[in-house]
Amino acid sequence: MRKTVFFIFLTALVFAFIATISMVSAQKKPAEPMSIKLEGGKLPAVSFSHITHTEKTKIDCVKCHHKDKDPKNPEPCIQCHLIKEVKDNAPIAKEAYHKNCIECHKESSAKGQVAPTKCNECHKKQQG
Numbered sequence: 001m002r003k004t005v006f007f008i009f010l011t012a013l014v015f016a017f018i019a020t021i022s023m024v025s026a027q028k029k030p031a032e033p034m035s036i037k038l039e040g041g042k043l044p045a046v047s048f049s050h051i052t053h054t055e056k057t058k059i060d061c062v063k064c065h066h067k068d069k070d071p072k073n074p075e076p077c078i079q080c081h082l083i084k085e086v087k088d089n090a091p092i093a094k095e096a097y098h099k100n101c102i103e104c105h106k107e108s109s110a111k112g113q114v115a116p117t118k119c120n121e122c123h124k125k126q127q128g
């Protein structure tokens with residue numbers, strides 16, 4: 001009897017272990033499209049599509065997820081880019097986003113692949 005109980009316990013332990021490993025190695029999936037809005041922000045949220053940027057336009061993950069050990073399993077930008085203060089040289093979130101998003105869009109538009117560069121093209125009023 002004791003032996004059986006111990007065996008069941010051991011089996012459960014092995015399954016729990018396997019489940020944990022597979023959860024850790026599973027890739028996080030970003031929402032599609034995602035809606036980006038900084039806490040306390042006054043403008044409408046910005047819609048961002050990974051499909052547009054990584055499948056339609058073949059941009060490497062690391063181009064945006066630039067400081068992650070594994071850019072395929074990134075931390076949110078605000079982990080390092082705080083809303084109000086510069087930390088470890090990392091510009092505040094609004095500047096980091098604007099520099100990343102708008103610089104590339106300007107370069108891309110100049111080369112003929114049009115991408116939004118005006119305020120209300122990104123900070124779009126929600127319909128309805």
Ligand code: HEC
Binds near residue numbers: 042046097105119
């Ligand atoms: C290419 C897209 C893009 C364009 C163009 C753009 N922004 Fe942003 N902006 C963002 C993103 C992304 C954020 C971070 C998410 C958020 O809170 O909106 C942001 C954040 C902000 C914030 C801080 C959050 C808030 O709502 O108060 C302000 C202010 C802002 N933008 C103003 C502007 C102004 C003014 C312009 C035009 C001169 C502009 N943005 C153009 C993408 C853009």
Ligand code: HEC
Binds near residue numbers: 029031073
């Ligand atoms: C053009 C810029 C850009 C590219 C390229 C990009 N991402 Fe992202 N990704 C973002 C932004 C912006 C966010 C929102 C981050 C935030 O919440 O602060 C994000 C969020 C994510 C998240 C959710 C993170 C979380 O925990 O909230 C995952 C997962 C992710 N991206 C994976 C990827 C992978 C995998 C690739 C490459 C195939 C990729 N991204 C390419 C800009 C990009």
Ligand code: HEC
Binds near residue numbers: 078096097
């Ligand atoms: C793990 C921390 C970390 C994460 C996550 C992170 N950054 Fe940064 N970022 C930094 C640091 C630190 C700097 C300061 C400059 C440097 O060391 O390159 C920086 C600088 C920048 C710059 C300025 C680069 C320049 O040439 O002036 C931009 C733009 C930027 N980050 C955008 C982003 C965006 C967009 C995201 C999310 C998709 C993001 N970062 C996620 C740490 C991070």
Ligand code: HEC
Binds near residue numbers: 063100108116121
């Ligand atoms: C390295 C280049 C690059 C970066 C960085 C980048 N984009 Fe783009 N983005 C593009 C290109 C190229 C297009 C045009 C794609 C097409 O042909 O439709 C685009 C299109 C878009 C569009 C319009 C199409 C759609 O999917 O709705 C939005 C909105 C947008 N980007 C938001 C953002 C935001 C927000 C960021 C920053 C978090 C960002 N992008 C960063 C290159 C970039």
